[in-house]
Amino acid sequence: MPTHLEQELENAKIRIFQMADLAIEAIRRSVESYKRGDVGLADEVIQSDNRLDELEILIDDECIRILVTRQPAAADLRLVLAMLKTNTDLERIGDFASNIARETIRLNGKAPLKPLVDIPIMAQYCIEMIKDSFLAISERDAERARRVIERDREIDALNVQVYRELISYMLENPATISQALGLIMVSKALERIGDHATNIAERAIYYIGGEDVRHSKQ
Amino acid sequence: MNEKVTANNLTFYYGENPAIRDISLPVYANTVLALIGPSGCGKSTFLRCINRMNDIIPHTRAEGDIILDGESIFGPRFDVTGLRRRVGMVFQKSNPFPKSIFENIAYGLRINGIRDRYDIEKRVETSLKNTALWDEVRDRLNESALRLSGGQQQRLCIARTIAIEPEVILMDEPASALDPISTQKIEELIQDLKKTYTIIIVTHNMQQAARVSDFTAFFYMGRLIEINRTDVIFTKPENVMTENYITGKFG
Numbered sequence: 001m002p003t004h005l006e007q008e009l010e011n012a013k014i015r016i017f018q019m020a021d022l023a024i025e026a027i028r029r030s031v032e033s034y035k036r037g038d039v040g041l042a043d044e045v046i047q048s049d050n051r052l053d054e055l056e057i058l059i060d061d062e063c064i065r066i067l068v069t070r071q072p073a074a075a076d077l078r079l080v081l082a083m084l085k086t087n088t089d090l091e092r093i094g095d096f097a098s099n100i101a102r103e104t105i106r107l108n109g110k111a112p113l114k115p116l117v118d119i120p121i122m123a124q125y126c127i128e129m130i131k132d133s134f135l136a137i138s139e140r141d142a143e144r145a146r147r148v149i150e151r152d153r154e155i156d157a158l159n160v161q162v163y164r165e166l167i168s169y170m171l172e173n174p175a176t177i178s179q180a181l182g183l184i185m186v187s188k189a190l191e192r193i194g195d196h197a198t199n200i201a202e203r204a205i206y207y208i209g210g211e212d213v214r215h216s217k218q
Numbered sequence: 219m220n221e222k223v224t225a226n227n228l229t230f231y232y233g234e235n236p237a238i239r240d241i242s243l244p245v246y247a248n249t250v251l252a253l254i255g256p257s258g259c260g261k262s263t264f265l266r267c268i269n270r271m272n273d274i275i276p277h278t279r280a281e282g283d284i285i286l287d288g289e290s291i292f293g294p295r296f297d298v299t300g301l302r303r304r305v306g307m308v309f310q311k312s313n314p315f316p317k318s319i320f321e322n323i324a325y326g327l328r329i330n331g332i333r334d335r336y337d338i339e340k341r342v343e344t345s346l347k348n349t350a351l352w353d354e355v356r357d358r359l360n361e362s363a364l365r366l367s368g369g370q371q372q373r374l375c376i377a378r379t380i381a382i383e384p385e386v387i388l389m390d391e392p393a394s395a396l397d398p399i400s401t402q403k404i405e406e407l408i409q410d411l412k413k414t415y416t417i418i419i420v421t422h423n424m425q426q427a428a429r430v431s432d433f434t435a436f437f438y439m440g441r442l443i444e445i446n447r448t449d450v451i452f453t454k455p456e457n458v459m460t461e462n463y464i465t466g467k468f469g
């Protein structure tokens with residue numbers, strides 16, 4: 001039979017996985033709304049961010065209660081610490097998805113400046129990074145989490161590529177500046193989501209083996 | 219860091235049964251080492267080897283060695299009385315003498331050859347101050363020590379131990395019979411005392427080990443399973459048995 005501590009850790013874990021599902025959905029739907037100019041869908045993304053905010057507070061409270069009442073050690077302690085931080089990353093990911101949705105609303109039904117090529121790829125990478133980080137936590141597979149961290153470079157490279165491309169658009173035709181800046185903002189939001197997904201993978205590695213890999217990438 | 223005490227392949231037998239086997243570990247000067255492990259794992263036996271307290275138990279013997287400041291404490295010409303002056307001990311149950319508070323400390327000083335009245339008074343005051351007891355007892359030094367609370371009695375025993383200026387202090391569950399406030403005072407005291415002394419503490423309370431010690435050693439069935447910095451032991455122990463013990467998944 002699981003101990004009370006194991007039960008409480010499991011409950012907190014269930015919530016943080018639920019939060020990951022919501023964050024992934026927020027990314028997917030925000031980019032979809034932007035691609036399709038779907039203001040209704042964008043509104044839904046913004047509304048659903050409240051749930052992420054609520055879960056953030058709930059998980060914080062649960063983790064603090066576990067720390068105070070159970071005084072966990074070793075892997076149990078690392079799990080609580082990892083959840084406390086991952087929690088913040090997921091909440092921030094939700095905020096960036098909302099920012100993308102707001103850009104959809106700003107366009108007010110207009111199509112983006114150009115057909116989206118790199119943006120959906122970036123979004124897909126972000127989603128896979130989050131999924132794989134959480135799979136790494138489930139399976140206690142540090143190698144999987146390490147591969148997530150490497151993938152962040154691809155998102156960074158795509159962001160630079162989008163930026164360069166849009167600079168040339170703006171130079172050629174200043175009338176595109178407003179829309180181009182919007183698109184740069186979307187790309188930057190996805191790049192930041194990639195950074196938060198990297199953080200989650202780093203916390204997963206810490207939880208699994210106690211290794212701190214922050215700031216060690218080249 | 220300077221090794222104050224070193225155990226080298228220490229095995230200790232009660233009759234034919236080894237209570238601890240092949241223990242090797244360093245204790246660094248001016249640090250606190252916590253010994254943790256389930257009941258009967260040998261941590262108290264190990265502690266009592268360090269000032270040869272086990273010598274008084276018949277049919278016991280030790281193999282291997284304990285080195286104090288570079289010298290074997292089992293050496294044929296080693297001064298055991300001197301050892302117990304250099305390595306003081308505080309027990310689980312406070313055991314003040316049925317004498318006045320002053321005499322509890324002065325007695326040890328006198329049998330250690332200190333005769334000067336002024337010197338004795340000064341040492342009594344200093345050791346009571348160093349155990350944060352002075353303000354509580356300065357006006358009643360001639361009252362019986364048995365009138366003090368449990369926590370005060372335990373601090374008096376620590377004052378008595380440090381009055382003769384040992385180098386190492388052994389503590390066998392010094393706070394296990396105390397209320398939380400007295401426990402906190404003892405823990406604060408341990409942190410202060412390590413500036414001057416090297417401390418080895420046996421505790422069943424893992425949070426206490428985490429709070430007071432610099433290094434933690436985990437014993438199980440007479441063997442040393444793991445020793446490391448306390449923060450490492452409590453965040454990422456290397457041995458799965460240590461992990462299971464400190465996370466309460468034992469047995």
